[in-house]
Amino acid sequence: MLQLATLIKHHAQFRPDQVAVVFEQDRLTWREFEARVSQCARVLTWLGVRKGDRVATVLANCRELLEVYWAVPSIGAVLVPLSPLLMPSGLTSLLRDSGANCLVTQRSMAPMIDQVRAELPELAADHVLMVDGPAGDYPDYGSLFKTCADGASEPVRVGSDDIFNIMYTSGTTGLPKGIIHSHFVRAMYGTLFASAWRMSAESVVLHTGAIVFNGAFVTLMPCFYLGARYLLQRQFDAEEAIEIIARERVTHTMMVPAQIIAILNAPNFSPEKLASLEMILSLGAPLYQEYKDLLNRLLPDRFYELYGLTEGFWTILDKTQSLRKAGSVGAPPFFYEMRIVREDGSDAPAGEVGEIVGRGPSLMGGYYGRPDLTVQAIRDGWLFTGDLGYTDGEGYLYLVDRKKDMIDSGGVKVYPKDVEEVAARHPAVREVAVFGVAHEKWGETPVAAVVLNAGASITAGELRDWINERVGARYQRLHALQIMDDFPRNAAGKTLKREMRDAYQVAAGDR
Known part of the structure; x- marks a missing residue:
């Protein structure tokens, strides 16, 4: 049987004194990291988390998040990583969709969790753990970590076809979907x-x-x-x-x-x-x-x-x-x-x-x-x-x-990447995103958003003209170009073209 769930125990046995995880000032050996993962698993089991249950995380990068990542599959539960950048409605829908009955998060999220739990009464307050201290009715992960009894927990048989995680798509297009990955x-x-x-x-x-x-x-x-x-x-x-x-x-x-x-x-x-x-x-x-x-x-x-x-x-x-x-x-x-x-x-x-x-x-x-x-x-x-x-x-x-990003301009296909590669050659351009907006005559027309390099001095009109002189075809020419301080991004750092396109069209409608 595939034993991915016992991976950390394996390294603790055979590489105990090698450094496993470094986070800021923390340097944990495999022995130390395994001890923390096992204790996290005991905390979750003590709370009533069982094989097949969904455990969601809403955390910025921290050592505790890595512990939870390995503790959850070790007891046969299902990991549901969620972004702390989610709005209350988005977080509510993803927790509901996944069926999560335990949540590990941080104190800064407590006001939002209060809103979410009003919509999800099945998510009990004592099943919402705060990694950086208690908040309201929500217990402190660290305190439970210290007080939960040591000792070996009952082994859980985890097979290769069991679900390791549900990963929600980062949402550059449309609503997120929960993608199932098995241990295999x-x-x-x-x-x-x-x-x-x-x-x-x-x-x-x-x-x-x-x-x-x-x-x-x-x-x-x-x-x-x-x-x-x-x-x-x-x-x-x-x-x-x-x-x-x-x-x-x-x-x-x-x-x-x-x-x-x-x-x-x-x-x-x-x-x-x-x-x-x-x-x-x-x-x-x-x-x-x-x-x-x-x-x-x-x-x-x-x-x-x-x-x-x-x-x-x-x-x-x-x-x-x-x-x-x-x-x-x-x-x-x-x-x-x-x-x-x-x-x-x-x-x-x-x-x-x-x-x-x-x-x-x-x-x-x-x-x-x-x-x-x-x-x-x-x-x-x-x-x-x-x-x-x-x-x-x-x-x-x-x-x-x-x-979905392809632009249909007068029946001709315009691929944004082709125009972006031209724009990226200008020494003032740090990042560029090209997207299609509605046009009365052509159906859609290309528009670019650009982030400039520090100290660059060029107007939007000058840069648009420079690009339009160098694209391979007339239908690739930009209708407009806007200079931005930065792009909207999701938790993965991906550029959200959809948001820029919608904002541009709203602003254009106001003019």
Whole structure:
């Protein structure tokens, strides 16, 4: 039987004195971390959490969150990580949807939890734990942690098909859906990504973003599978991340494009400080080619790119191919298959754009409570991603755009990524997002939002004209461009184009 639930105990037995987890001033060995995970499991069991129960977390990065992440599956319960950036209505709907009967959160969330519990009376106050001290009727996790009886708890038989977690999609489009991952799927994250990233038990892995989103598991699972060292930053700070990498001799890190851009533009950036890195992984959205080229120039033989969906399909651009296959997001790894499918359902040949469809051992068990959506996404064992791309003659994937982001301008398809790559070449541009807005004549027309580099001096009109002179076709020209201080982002750091488009159209209607 697959024993993912006993992974931490395994390392505590065979690597007891190796450092397992580093969070700010805390440095825990595997023996110490396992003791905390086991005590957390006893607390949850004492509260009445049983196999199959849902335990939700609403926490910023902290040591306690990592403890809960491993304690919950160890007792056969189901982990439901939720973002502390959720609004009351969103949190209520996700707790209701998941059926969570226990919640681990922080005191700053207490007023919101009061509102939520008014809508969810089945969530008892004594099942809402605060990791940083009691609040109102809600008990303190730390106090229970100290007073809950020591000793071995009754072993729980956890199988490979049991649910490890329900991950809610980060919500860049539409309402979040609960994606089911089994213990087997999470084991595949551990083993397959450990191989892909060339990790070992001696690796030092830094995670700088929120670990409530699925992308975090791309390095978390292989790191804990191998018994390597895991460093967690409380929240992303580019200058601090650089200093951590230099001080701790970090070997592996993953970031979304906005974070990579921030690192490269940080005042304390230098290739020497990042010399220990063996992997810099970009995921979550395509990184502009300008920055890929810069990374490969300053830090050669380290850049990987992952295209993947929480639903369970991915491709990997290996560091050995990042120059030869510039612009590609890689190829499916072993045990995965990919097709490019036309609208009529037939397979497209190399070079033709179609929907990316794939399958492999990490495929989700479905959308929780939504069999109707599951059958739309998974057909005959294949995941239909909703993303558009094409392959070259060697089978490498080139991402074009999301179907939903494609702009239909006068019957012509405009892919935002094509325009974004042009805009990113301007020295004043730090980030760019292109989206379609309603237009009386053309149906839709492209608009860009831009974040400028520090100290850059250019008007929106000047930048729009510069881009329009360089795009490949007239229909790709921008109707308008707006300069913003920053983009709206979800907990994963992904840009929320939908929010920008809606805000632009509201503002345009007011003019």
